[in-house]
Amino acid sequence: MPVPSPVASRLKLAALFGVFLLPVALAWGMVEWRLGIPEARTAHGRLAPPLPALAAWPLAGEAAAGGDWRLVFDCPADCAAEADRWWRLHRALGREAHRVSRLRIGGAGAPLPGASAARWEAPPVWRAPGRVWLLDPDGRPVLQYERDVATDQVLADLEHLLERNPAPPRAMQDD
Structure with missing residues (x-):
C-alpha cells in the first residue's frame, strides 16, 4: 500500500x-x-401594546381566571357574530385549545361555552369596541388587533405563541 x-x-x-x-x-x-x-417582525397585530395587565383593567365579572393564554375581545351591545368568530378560532386550535381561554368584555346574553364574560366598570381611554387582545398567562397584553383583523391572522399568531411557549409538563400542571 x-x-x-x-x-x-x-x-x-x-x-x-x-x-x-x-x-x-x-x-x-x-x-x-x-x-x-x-x-421584520412576523406578528399580524400590534406587538406589546402599552396597556396595563388584565388585573388592573376596570372590569366587573369573571375576568380573574389565570394560568392560560387569553383571547380577550371587546364586544359592542350585539356581538353574537364576533363571539361565534372567536369561539370557532378557539376550536381551530385543536389539541392546544385547553391552553387558551376566552374573555368577552361587554355584549349581551350568556357567553358561549368555554368563555367567560365581564363588563367595563368605567371604560378606559384605550378601549375601542371590537378590539381583540392576546394576553400571556400572567395577564400582560402581548398582541392587540383592530376590529377588522382577519381571523386566520389571529390564529397564526396564537399558534406561533403556543409553539414558542410550550406547555409545562403534565406533572407541573397537576400541582
Whole structure:
C-alpha cells in the first residue's frame, strides 16, 4: 500500500478544518455585518401594546381566571357574530385549545361555552369596541388587533405563541 504524501495529508487536514470552521466564520460574518438576517417582525397585530395587565383593567365579572393564554375581545351591545368568530378560532386550535381561554368584555346574553364574560366598570381611554387582545398567562397584553383583523391572522399568531411557549409538563400542571 502506498504511503500518502505529506502534501495530500495536509490538504485533507485543511479540508477537515474548513468543514468545521467555515460555518462558524459565516455565522460570525452574518452577525457582525447583519447579512441575511431578517429585520421584520412576523406578528399580524400590534406587538406589546402599552396597556396595563388584565388585573388592573376596570372590569366587573369573571375576568380573574389565570394560568392560560387569553383571547380577550371587546364586544359592542350585539356581538353574537364576533363571539361565534372567536369561539370557532378557539376550536381551530385543536389539541392546544385547553391552553387558551376566552374573555368577552361587554355584549349581551350568556357567553358561549368555554368563555367567560365581564363588563367595563368605567371604560378606559384605550378601549375601542371590537378590539381583540392576546394576553400571556400572567395577564400582560402581548398582541392587540383592530376590529377588522382577519381571523386566520389571529390564529397564526396564537399558534406561533403556543409553539414558542410550550406547555409545562403534565406533572407541573397537576400541582
